[in-house]
Amino acid sequence: MDESSTRVGTIAAMPVDIDIAKVARLARLALSDEELEMYGAQLGDILEHAERVQSLPTEGVAPTSHPLPMVNAFREDVARESLEPASFLSEAPDVKDGQFRVPRILG
Amino acid sequence: MGDLADLTILDAGDGLRAGDFSSADLLEAVTRRASVTEAHLHAYLTLDHEGAAQAAEAADASFAKGEDRGLLQGIPIALKDNMCTRGIETTASSRILDGWKPPYDATVVTRLREAGAVITGKTNLDEFAMGSSTENSAYGPTRNPWNTDKVPGGSSGGSAVTTAVGSAFGSLGSDTGGSVRQPAALTGVVGMKPTYGVVSRYGLIAFASSLDQIGPFSRSVADSVAMLDVISGFDPRDATSINAPVPNFGGSLDRGVAGLKIGVVTEFMGEGIDPQVITATRAMADRLAGAGAEVVEATLPSVEYALSAYYLIAPAECSSNLARFDGIRFGHRTQVEGTTEEMMAHTRAEGFGPEVIRRILLGTYALSAGYYDAFYGQAQKVRTLVRNDFTAAYGHVDVLISPTTPTTAFSVGEKAADPIAMYYSDLCTIPSNLAGDPAISVPIGLDDAGLPVGFQVMAPSLGEEVMYQVAAEVERLAGFTERALLATSTVVAP
Numbered sequence: 001m002d003e004s005s006t007r008v009g010t011i012a013a014m015p016v017d018i019d020i021a022k023v024a025r026l027a028r029l030a031l032s033d034e035e036l037e038m039y040g041a042q043l044g045d046i047l048e049h050a051e052r053v054q055s056l057p058t059e060g061v062a063p064t065s066h067p068l069p070m071v072n073a074f075r076e077d078v079a080r081e082s083l084e085p086a087s088f089l090s091e092a093p094d095v096k097d098g099q100f101r102v103p104r105i106l107g
Numbered sequence: 108m109g110d111l112a113d114l115t116i117l118d119a120g121d122g123l124r125a126g127d128f129s130s131a132d133l134l135e136a137v138t139r140r141a142s143v144t145e146a147h148l149h150a151y152l153t154l155d156h157e158g159a160a161q162a163a164e165a166a167d168a169s170f171a172k173g174e175d176r177g178l179l180q181g182i183p184i185a186l187k188d189n190m191c192t193r194g195i196e197t198t199a200s201s202r203i204l205d206g207w208k209p210p211y212d213a214t215v216v217t218r219l220r221e222a223g224a225v226i227t228g229k230t231n232l233d234e235f236a237m238g239s240s241t242e243n244s245a246y247g248p249t250r251n252p253w254n255t256d257k258v259p260g261g262s263s264g265g266s267a268v269t270t271a272v273g274s275a276f277g278s279l280g281s282d283t284g285g286s287v288r289q290p291a292a293l294t295g296v297v298g299m300k301p302t303y304g305v306v307s308r309y310g311l312i313a314f315a316s317s318l319d320q321i322g323p324f325s326r327s328v329a330d331s332v333a334m335l336d337v338i339s340g341f342d343p344r345d346a347t348s349i350n351a352p353v354p355n356f357g358g359s360l361d362r363g364v365a366g367l368k369i370g371v372v373t374e375f376m377g378e379g380i381d382p383q384v385i386t387a388t389r390a391m392a393d394r395l396a397g398a399g400a401e402v403v404e405a406t407l408p409s410v411e412y413a414l415s416a417y418y419l420i421a422p423a424e425c426s427s428n429l430a431r432f433d434g435i436r437f438g439h440r441t442q443v444e445g446t447t448e449e450m451m452a453h454t455r456a457e458g459f460g461p462e463v464i465r466r467i468l469l470g471t472y473a474l475s476a477g478y479y480d481a482f483y484g485q486a487q488k489v490r491t492l493v494r495n496d497f498t499a500a501y502g503h504v505d506v507l508i509s510p511t512t513p514t515t516a517f518s519v520g521e522k523a524a525d526p527i528a529m530y531y532s533d534l535c536t537i538p539s540n541l542a543g544d545p546a547i548s549v550p551i552g553l554d555d556a557g558l559p560v561g562f563q564v565m566a567p568s569l570g571e572e573v574m575y576q577v578a579a580e581v582e583r584l585a586g587f588t589e590r591a592l593l594a595t596s597t598v599v600a601p
Contacts, residue, residue, distance in 0.1 A: 018472060027426060027471040028433070029464060030443075030452035039468055042526060046469060049527055052415045053485045056492065063487030064494060066317045066347075067303040067543020067568075073346040087210035093440035100435050102447045 018043055111136035112273035113590070116182050116330040119276055123170060123181050130166040130181030133276070134159055134225055137183045141227075141274035148250045148259075150268035152188050153196050154228040159183065162225040169223060178333040180223030185275035187266045188229035189236055190321070191310040192216055199312045200234045200244035203458025204438045213310020214345065215279060215321050215338045222337045227275050230265030234460045235429065236286055236314045238262050239532045242523055243462045250519070251294060252591035253558050257516035260290030260532075263324070267294040270324040271591055277325045277334050283315050284417055285511075285536025287322040288548040292511035292561020295550040295591065297325045297578070300536075301335060302569050303543035304349035307342030315424035316347070318417075318540040328549065328579045332357035335571070354569055359576035364398050367577065370405025370504035372565075375535045381514045387560045388510045391551050394584045395508075395577070405500045405507055409492040410538050416493070417537045418530055419473050419486035425463075426470030432458065465526065490541045497542045501567045506577050509535050511548040511561030535563060545571045547578045551585040559589075 020040035024031050031039065085098060094101040111133055114122070122128050138156070145151060166181035186192065189199040191209035193216075198204045212220070219226060233243040241249040241264025249264040251257035252272045259268050263280025267290035270278045280287040282300035291298020300322045308319055323334035335356050342348045371392050376385055396402040434440035434454030441453035459467070473482040500507060513534050522529040539546040545568070548561040562581055566574035 020468070023468050023472045023475065025452075026475060027467050028430075028448070028452045028455055029459075029467065030449070030456040031464070035456075035464075039465060042465055043469055043472065046418060046465075046527060047472070047482070050415045050419050050473075050482060050486075053412055053419065053489050054481060056409070056412050056485075056489055058485060058488035058492070061488040061491050063484060064490040064541075065487055067494075067541075068347060068349070070347070073343075073348075073350070075343050083210050088436070091207055091210070091437045093434060093438070102435055103445065103450050105447050107446050107449075 112140040115327045116276050116333055120178050130163040134163040134183050137274050144272045144274055147255055148268050150230055150249050150265040151228050152231050152246055155195055159225050159227050166223045176223040179337050182276050183225045183227045185227045185230050185269040185278035187232050187263050187280045189312040200232045202245045203432050207438050214307035214342045218338050230269055233262035234463050236262040236281055237462050237466055239529050251516045256518055258519055260293035262286040264290045266324050267291055270296045277330055279321055281319055281321050283318045284540050285533040288511050288536050291548040293516040295559030297328055297331050297549055299323055299331050299547040302545045304347055305339045307345040307348050309342055309344040313428040315421040328582045332575055354572055356571045358572050360579045362576055364395055364400035364577055364580045368401045368504045369395055370403055370500055370507045372507050372509040373404050373406045374410050375509035379513055383554045384510045384560055387552055391562055405504055407496040409496050412489045413493050413538045413541055416486040416489035419482050422466040422470035423473050423483050426467045493538055494542045505573050507565040509563045511563040515554045515558035539565050544568050545574050547574055549578050549581045550587045
C-alpha cells in the first residue's frame with residue numbers, strides 16, 4: 001500500500017489537465033457530480049501512470065494500430081441470406097412499424 | 108475410476124468411442140458437478156439444460172450411426188458470456204445487456220456445434236471482459252475453487268473455473284490483455300491465446316478489437332490443441348481473420364525440447380514478481396534445460412512500458428466499440444424522459460458498471476482533440492517498440508518463457524479499490540497481445556498457500572506448434588495433477 005500512497009502523493013504534485021465533465025459528455029455518460037469527481041481523480045491517477053509512455057524516445061518510430069499487416073478484405077459480391085428483421089427487432093427497447101423508435105431528437 | 112467429470116477431453120473421447128459411456132453421461136456428470144460447485148463458485152451465468160441435452164442426444168445418435176466429426180463430438184464445453192449464442196441470453200456480465208438474446212451464433216459457437224460439441228452454458232466474466240478478477244460482474248463475482256476467499260482471475264474467470272472443477276470438460280474465453288492466461292494460471296488449468304487472426308472474432312462482443320482473441324481453457328495441453336483445431340481458421344465474416352490454412356498446431360506435441368532454444372524473459376524474473384513464482388519458474392526453466400533445451404536469458408527492454416501503452420490503447424478501442432450500447436437497438440433503455448441524446452447518456456450511465464465507465468472515459472480522453480498524439484499516438488509507437496523487442500528476441504530463441512502472473516491468486520476485494528494495482532496483474536501477459544503473438548499458460552505447481560502457479564510460453568506469430576511443443580514438455584515435467592478441493596466429487600462446504 002506504500003506504493004499507492006506515494007502515487008497519490010505525486011498526483012497532487014503533477015496535476016493532469018482533465019475536463020472530466022466534457023469527457024463524460026463526449027462519451028454520452030450522464031454522471032452525477034460525485035461520480036465526475038471520483039472518476040476525474042481516478043483518471044488523473046491512471047494518466048499520470050500512462051504518461052510514462054511519453055518518456056520513451058520514439059522519434060522515427062511508426063505507430064502500430066494493428067498486429068497484422070492490414071489490407072482490405074474483399075469477398076465475392078454475391079447475395080446471401082441475412083437476418084430476419086423480426087429476430088432483432090424483438091430485442092429492441094422500442095419498435096414501431098418494423099423500425100427502431102427513439103425519443104425526440106431536438107431538446 | 109473416478110468421476111467422469113474429471114476426465115480430459117481426449118480421454119472422454121476415447122470412452123465415447125469405446126462405448127464405455129455416452130455423451131448424455133458426460134453431460135450428466137458435469138451437470139451434477141455444477142450442482143455442487145455453483146453455490147460456492149458462481150462460474151455460470153446461464154446453464155442451457157435443454158439445448159445441452161439435445162446436443163448430447165444428437166452426438167450419441169451420431170456415434171450410433173458411426174458418424175464422427177472429431178475430438179469434440181459429444182464433449183460438454185462452456186462459453187464465456189461475451190460470445191453470442193442464438194436465442195440464449197448473452198450479457199457480457201453487463202446490466203446494459205440484461206436479458207439480451209442474440210439473433211445469431213458467434214463463429215466459434217457455430218464451429219463447436221458443427222463439431223458436435225455440447226454447449227453447457229454461459230460463464231461469468233468481468234463486465235465486457237474489463238478486469239482481472241471476475242469481480243466486476245453485474246451478476247456477482249466468481250470465486251476461486253482452490254480457496255473461495257481468492258479471486259479466480261479474469262476476465263474469463265467463470266470459464267476458467269468450469270474447466271478447473273469439472274463443470275465443463277473445457278471452455279472458451281477471450282484474451283485481450285491476458286484474460287484467458289491469467290485466470291488459467293490462478294485456477295490451475297491450461298489457457299491459451301492464439302495468434303491474432305487465427306480465431307474469428309465474429310460474434311464476440313468487442314472490447315479492444317486489435318487485441319481481442321478467443322482461446323481455449325483445458326485440463327491438458329493436448330486438449331487445448333483439440334479445441335483450437337476446431338475453433339480456428341479463416342472466417343469471411345471477420346475482416347481481420349487470417350486467410351490462410353491454419354498451421355498443424357499439435358504436430359510436435361511429443362517431440363520434447365531437445366535442440367530448442369528457450370529464452371527466459373529477464374524483465375519478468377525480478378522486481379514486481381512474487382519470489383515464490385520466480386523460484387518455480389526458474390526451477391522449470393532448469394528442468395527444460397535438463398530435458399535438452401538450450402535455456403538463455405532474453406530481454407524485452409520496452410516491456411516496462413507495455414502496461415502503460417496497453418491501458419491507453421485498450422480503453423481507446425473500448426470507448427469506440429462500446430458506443431453501440433445506446434439504448435436503441437438492444438439491451439437496456441432508461442426510463443428517464445428526454446431527448447435521444449439524453450436517453451443515451453442516462454441509459455449508458457445506468458447500464459455500465461464502474462470499471463467500464465472508467466475505461467470509456469479514459470479512452471474518450473486519450474482520443475480527444477489535443478491529447479491524441481500525447482497519449483494514444485505515443486502508445487501506438489510503444490506498441491511498435493514492444494513488437495520490435497519480440498522480433499529481436501525471436502531472432503535468437505524459438506520461444507520465450509516467463510511467469511504467467513506476478514502473483515498467485517489474490518484475495519477477493521484486495522485490489523478492487525485500486526485500478527492500477529489490478530492492472531499490474533496482467534504485466535506478463537499484455538505484451539503478447541500488443542504483439543499479436545500466441546502464448547499459453549500451463550500449471551506447474553502450488554505455492555506455500557496451496558494456490559496454483561502458471562508458467563507462460565510465448566512464441567512468434569503463427570508459432571503455435573512450437574509453443575505447444577514446449578508447453579507439452581512443461582506439462583510432462585511438472586506432472587501437475589493436483590485438483591482443487593471443490594473439484595473433487597466429495598465436496599465439503601467451506
